[in-house]
Amino acid sequence: MKLFDLSGRVAVVSGAAQGMGRATALAVAEAGADVMCVDRNLAGAEATAADVRAFGRKALSVDTDVSDPVAIAAMFRQVDVEFGRVDFLGNIAGDGHLAKPEELTIPDLQRVLQNLVVGRFAMCQEAGRRMLAQGRGSIMNIGSLASTTALGRGHAAYSMAMGAVVQMTRELSTEWSHRGVRVNAVLPAQVINPSLAARMEQDPTLEERFLKGIPAGRLGQPDDIKGLAVLLASDASAWITGALIPMDGGNLAMNAGGTAGHLQAAVQSFRAEK
Numbered sequence: 001m002k003l004f005d006l007s008g009r010v011a012v013v014s015g016a017a018q019g020m021g022r023a024t025a026l027a028v029a030e031a032g033a034d035v036m037c038v039d040r041n042l043a044g045a046e047a048t049a050a051d052v053r054a055f056g057r058k059a060l061s062v063d064t065d066v067s068d069p070v071a072i073a074a075m076f077r078q079v080d081v082e083f084g085r086v087d088f089l090g091n092i093a094g095d096g097h098l099a100k101p102e103e104l105t106i107p108d109l110q111r112v113l114q115n116l117v118v119g120r121f122a123m124c125q126e127a128g129r130r131m132l133a134q135g136r137g138s139i140m141n142i143g144s145l146a147s148t149t150a151l152g153r154g155h156a157a158y159s160m161a162m163g164a165v166v167q168m169t170r171e172l173s174t175e176w177s178h179r180g181v182r183v184n185a186v187l188p189a190q191v192i193n194p195s196l197a198a199r200m201e202q203d204p205t206l207e208e209r210f211l212k213g214i215p216a217g218r219l220g221q222p223d224d225i226k227g228l229a230v231l232l233a234s235d236a237s238a239w240i241t242g243a244l245i246p247m248d249g250g251n252l253a254m255n256a257g258g259t260a261g262h263l264q265a266a267v268q269s270f271r272a273e274k
Contacts, residue, residue: 017044021242216249
């Protein structure tokens with residue numbers, strides 16, 4: 001469909017070596033976009049770029065620390081030279097830190113805020129300047145359900161930062177939408193990545209606890225972002241801006257005291273066997 005066609009457009013995607021970043025890069029490439037694949041893991045970013053080229057698109061990979069505004073500015077100058085425009089930003093990469101609030105050090109908090117707030121704003125600012133100059137563009141910030149609800153389990157620094165990402169999204173949308181630049185945020189629940197997989201391996205009860213709050217009955221997979229990425233990058237979402245879009249298997253919709261349907265079915269099955 002023409003509404004979803006990204007032919008002739010250029011996407012900059014951070015965190016492109018793996019997870020939702022890689023899935024986003026491949027999704028927009030399949031829809032027609034050329035892609036700048038950004039990641040500290042240059043080998044991983046280049047592997048994604050190679051897969052983008054397999055779709056017949058232009059792709060470059062770059063090792064950029066997305067917590068460093070100077071490095072971000074240099075990366076976008078490279079985009080100017082190699083691509084000449086920016087139509088979509090997948091603003092995905094960024095590190096958190098787990099610690100009990102009473103034990104969280106100020107340097108660790110500052111590092112998380114630098115990664116997830118300052119760095120993401122710098123990415124938005126650099127992309128936004130170029131999009132404003134050309135009169136169109138779309139930014140997809142990856143937030144988290146932790147931006148609007150509390151997770152506990154040592155997520156204070158991460159949640160504070162993600163709350164800022166949500167407000168950044170709303171403010172930029174309000175400032176830029178009338179000039180053709182849309183800014184939205186996707187708020188995932190638990191999406192499997194190497195870090196989460198390692199945590200679940202260390203704590204065998206963790207996945208079961210997560211699933212109690214997810215009516216769909218499974219954790220997220222990186223490919224779950226693909227449809228949203230193409231939608232938000234394309235003209236199909238021309239009047240969607242400033243939105244906070246849950247990608248959570250129904251987590252946010254369910255009352256804290258509710259029981260997910262898949263758990264009810266499991267209990268009924270267990271009783272039937274008895």
